[in-house]
Amino acid sequence: MDVTILSLTALSILITASGSITQDQGHVETLTNCVVKVLQELEYLKYEKLIDITVMNMNNDLQLSALHKMAGMRFISRRFLWDTGNINNAIYIVMSDDYQELANGLNKVTSDKFWNPSAGFIIVIQKMEENSLNDVTGLLHTYNIFQNVSLISRDGDDYLISKFNFSKPGSCLKSGHLICWTRCSEYCSSKMLPPLNMGSITGCRYKFLAQNLWPFTNFDSNIRGTEQYIMALFQKHYKVRIDIQEFTKVNKYGIPVEDQKQIMLKKVKNNEVEGVVGGYAINDAYSGNISHSYPMTIDHMFYVLARSNYTExxxxxxxxxxxxxxxxxxxxxxxxxxxxxxxxxxxxxxxxxxxxxxxxxxxxxxxxxxxxxxxxxxxxxxxxxxxxxxxxxxxxxxxxxxxxxxARAFEPKHPTDLKDYRAFLYTEWQRKHEFDEYTECGTRLNCLLLVKNCHNKTIFTVVSGVHFLVHQWRLTDNHCQLVMYRLKEPYVSIYRAVYFRRGSALLDPFNDFILRLITTGIVKKHSFDIYHRSQLKCKPIHQPIHVALPLRNFSKAxxxxxxxxxxxxxxxxxxxxxxxxxxx
Structure with a gap:
């Protein structure tokens, strides 16, 4: 009797387990078909022959096998806790059990050097709670993931597909929310799908940080710096609101800290602001959850020295x-x-x-x-x-x-002539380590004035051509004659750009705007006006001395x-x- 009861109990458990396994396999197959269908309809596949796709937390062999059968795709399968690698991703397929696992995972993968929030996202959450859809919306907004997102969540025996929808066409991107769009069963059967309103940056408001660094930015008067001028033209063209706030961090003695640029970039990486402006150069040291725009201007760093005295x-x-x-x-x-x-x-x-x-x-x-x-x-x-x-x-x-x-005494003409000269470099410059011996002299202007007023002519500094031109009126004598010069051969060339949050909706429109703006010469004209206005600030203190004319002026005689x-x-x-x- 006992044997019969045990046999019947084991048989019922086996039947239940078999039914559960069959049901789970059905869910997996439904989910797999849904993911494959969404993946096939992404626009990336229309323009590229080979697409890099990163698969996160997908451990099911059936799903992985179905994905790898798709042509024209190269898959990289990883866990959330991966090491930072140089992986260029166009599509992400993210698998997670619940909202908390998704939030923790995204917080880690954003450290990837080639993390791409502008890619297409297929996010699967197995356990969606009642308010999780709003939480996921806020989470994706935090990481600028809202341009091409498909959220697939479990709903009984089927799966729901949620997408971003905007209150009206063209409204601000940040006003979009995830809504339940359709079911996977209906989507895979090619039924009529409800329309979605596409968003744009029109009407959006963004916050940028900047340090007061003339001629790029200016918070002391109504005259705009070059980068402020570009941002003003951009927001007028795209009808967005950009607030550029001055950032000044001081220590307990009221002295500005030395690493202001790094602090501002850290705020961008932490998604506290949309970006930073103010003389930033494209630099490999600025890595993490940030992206830079196309170069707005090309600048050069020059050796700057004081003029030698006139000889008898x-x-x-x-x-x-x-x-x-x-x-x-x-x-x-x-x-x-x-x-x-x-x-x-x-x-x-x-x-x-x-x-x-x-x-x-x-x-x-x-x-x-x-x-x-x-x-x-x-x-x-x-x-x-x-x-x-x-x-x-x-x-x-x-x-x-x-x-x-x-005639003047000896003046170096080439960098090789500076072997016996000592460098005085401003504190912010990141290439100071390339000099064997140097002395920090604070700001760029302080370094220029130090070289100008020093009786020892065997010193030099390195500043950009832009800063040399705007401070030129301070580097003259009582007769407004320039007493400093720069070597013709630049030390290094740098590209000025604006840094954005990784995946910012402003990045692509701003790059297109820069390409069109540079060809018009408007930025160059604005820069020349700034330089000319700076030169007019020099006022002679004494009567002008007789300036000897060069010999070529007497050629006719x-x-x-x-x-x-x-x-x-x-x-x-x-x-x-x-x-x-x-x-x-």
Whole structure:
């Protein structure tokens, strides 16, 4: 009797378990078909031959097998607790038991360097509580996941598909909520599906942080910085509201902290603000849950040094014209010796006359009569005469060039000339470690003024060309003459951009706007206006000193002088020729 009872009990348990297994297999098959159907209708497959799909927490072999049978897809299967890797994802298939597991998992995977909230999402939640749909809506908004989302949740023997719907077409994206759209059974049977309202960024309000860094941002007056100007044009074009708030964090002594940029970026990563502006450069060090826009401008970091002092006039003459004087002196000696040895005149007492010829002395008729004939001697005589005229004019031109262009002491022209120079670098710069020895000097302006006012000229700083131009009026003397210069060869080129939250709805529209804006030249015009306005701030304290003009401004005078010299030489040759003809 007992054996019969035990046998019947075991049989009933086996039948119940078998029915449960059959029912679970039916649910798995329904869910698998639903996921495959949603995946096949995503727009990504229409434009790409191979799609990277990340599968999270999917442990069912039937589901994995069905997915891997789909052509044109490459699957990466992982748990929520994965190590950060460089995976480019276009579609995510996320499996979770309940809302809490989904929230904890998304909080971890956002650390992936190539985490892509703009991808297509197929999210499966097995146990949906009564208010979980609103919680999931808020969770997806937190991580900017609302552009292409299909939420599949268990509902009895079937599954529900929920999608984002907006109150009206074109309303702000953040006003969208997940609604129950259809059932998987109806979706897989290709029944008529209810329409969905698509959203846009129109009417949305976004918060950005920025530090007060002229000329990119300005919170001291009504004049907009370049990046503020771009953001104003963008919000006017797309009809969005962008609030740029100044961020200043100080220590207990009221001094701004050094890592303000990193603090602002951390707020973006934590989804506290939409993005940051204010002179940010595209940098690999800025990683995490953030994305940068296309470059708005290309900037260059330059070596900036103080001008050396002017040298004394005769020191400049010796430094710049010593070679010229030596060459002229050698030519003078050669032709003096030639004139003596060739004996153009018959007696030795005519050596003085030969020397006078070299100095350009116009011969009188007595000398002309005693000049021997012959083409060789005529050529030598003409060469002596030409050189005699050339020497004084060359010396005068060289002296005039030196005195009209004041010369300075040695100034480095190439980075290799800075071996014995010491670097003074502003605190925020992240490339300070590339210099063997350097001294921090605070802000960019403080570094520029330090180099300007330092009596020791063997120091330099490195700032961007933009900051050098806007602070140029502070780097002048009492006559508004620039006392600093930058090397022509830049230290490094950088790309200025705006940083957004990863997957921000503003990113793609902003990139399209930047591509169109740059081609118009509006940003360049606004930047030039800022630079010109800065230059006008310089007011001379003393009367302007005489500024020597460069030698090229006297080119016409030298051409007239050369023409007169040639005419005098031609006249003299004619006199010599006519005198020779008369003597013969």
């Amino acid at each position: 006039q005769w020191v400049a003459v010796l430094n710049q014209s010593l070679t010229t004087f030596l060459v002229i002196g050698v030519i003078f000696i050669i032709f003096c010796v030639a004139s003596i040895c060739l004996s153009i005149f018959h007696t030795r007492k005519d050596i003085t006359g030969n020397v006078l010829i070299v100095f350009g002395y116009i011969l009188n008729r007595n000398f002309v009569k005693r000049t021997p004939s012959g083409w060789a001697r005529t050529f030598i005589f003409s060469s002596l005469l030409f050189t005699g005229f050339l020497i004084p004019y060359t010396i005068q031109a060289s002296l005039y060039s030196v005195t009209t262009r004041p 030298f051409l007239i002088l050369l023409a007169g010299y040639c005419l005098s030489l031609l006249t003299f040759i004619c006199e010599v020729y006519m005198g020779s003809q008369n003597n013969s």
